[in-house]
Amino acid sequence: MEMPHTRSNRRQFVKLSALAAGAVMLPSRAMAQAPAAFSLPALPYAFNALEPHIDARTMEIHHGKHHAAYVAGLNAALEKAPELKGKSLEEIFAGINVADEYITAVADESVRTALRNHGGGHWNHTFFWNTLAPAGKSGAPSPELLKAIDASFGSMDDFKKAFNETATKRFGSGWAWLISAKGKLRIISTANQDNPLMKGIVPDADLGTPLLGLDVWEHAYYLHYQNRRADYINAWWRVINWAEVSRKFAAL
Numbered sequence: 001m002e003m004p005h006t007r008s009n010r011r012q013f014v015k016l017s018a019l020a021a022g023a024v025m026l027p028s029r030a031m032a033q034a035p036a037a038f039s040l041p042a043l044p045y046a047f048n049a050l051e052p053h054i055d056a057r058t059m060e061i062h063h064g065k066h067h068a069a070y071v072a073g074l075n076a077a078l079e080k081a082p083e084l085k086g087k088s089l090e091e092i093f094a095g096i097n098v099a100d101e102y103i104t105a106v107a108d109e110s111v112r113t114a115l116r117n118h119g120g121g122h123w124n125h126t127f128f129w130n131t132l133a134p135a136g137k138s139g140a141p142s143p144e145l146l147k148a149i150d151a152s153f154g155s156m157d158d159f160k161k162a163f164n165e166t167a168t169k170r171f172g173s174g175w176a177w178l179i180s181a182k183g184k185l186r187i188i189s190t191a192n193q194d195n196p197l198m199k200g201i202v203p204d205a206d207l208g209t210p211l212l213g214l215d216v217w218e219h220a221y222y223l224h225y226q227n228r229r230a231d232y233i234n235a236w237w238r239v240i241n242w243a244e245v246s247r248k249f250a251a252l
Contacts (some may be wrong), residue, residue, distance in 0.1 A: 070121030120193030
């Protein structure tokens with residue numbers, strides 16, 4: 001006859017064995033569930049927060065589909081470039097030269113292209129979302145930023161006119177930017193998902209520091225504005241997060 005304490009010891013042994021087996025499995029499970037190198041950031045406002053200037057449906061698709069696709073493409077490319085593991089996007093961009101399309105230490109041309117396009121897409125969109133705010137909370141440039149704009153472009157109105165022209169004339173898909181380079185404010189545009197943190201973009205300067213950027217890809221405005229890019233650009237001025245732009249300028 002089996003004694004009660006024997007059955008109790010056996011149950012305890014089985015329980016401890018199961019716990020030990022589970023502990024052995026934890027590392028492999030953790031590896032299987034390890035987060036991707038980059039993830040889609042949440043918007044700092046609701047999809048409809050920028051209406052009527054940028055509509056909710058455009059924001060939903062732009063963020064949840066387009067931006068998400070760039071994040072997925074970037075992570076897939078990094079799986080093929082283990083030498084870049086742990087590097088920030090800024091560090092990756094430092095190895096990109098748009099003039100000859102190279103990325104330091106990455107031999108595969110298709111991976112280089114994916115890192116440039118998808119990495120740029122992820123960084124640009126993250127930057128874009130954070131420089132937008134509901135119209136009632138958009139604020140105004142700081143006195144210091146406004147002074148720098150006046151010094152560089154003549155006035156705020158002249159700056160807007162020059163920026164609008166650059167954004168309107170960007171042929172096809174791309175971006176318009178206000179940047180700081182060599183201590184001066186400049187307006188430039190880039191094709192596709194390139195940005196001023198990549199070499200070969202800013203004339204007469206290695207790199208530029210983006211302060212403000214506007215996405216002029218058609219997916220950013222076509223649902224609401226169709227082919228009226230100029231109307232979209234004019235509406236965008238109503239939802240700029242000037243506090244964030246001023247913060248970036250103050251950090252130069």
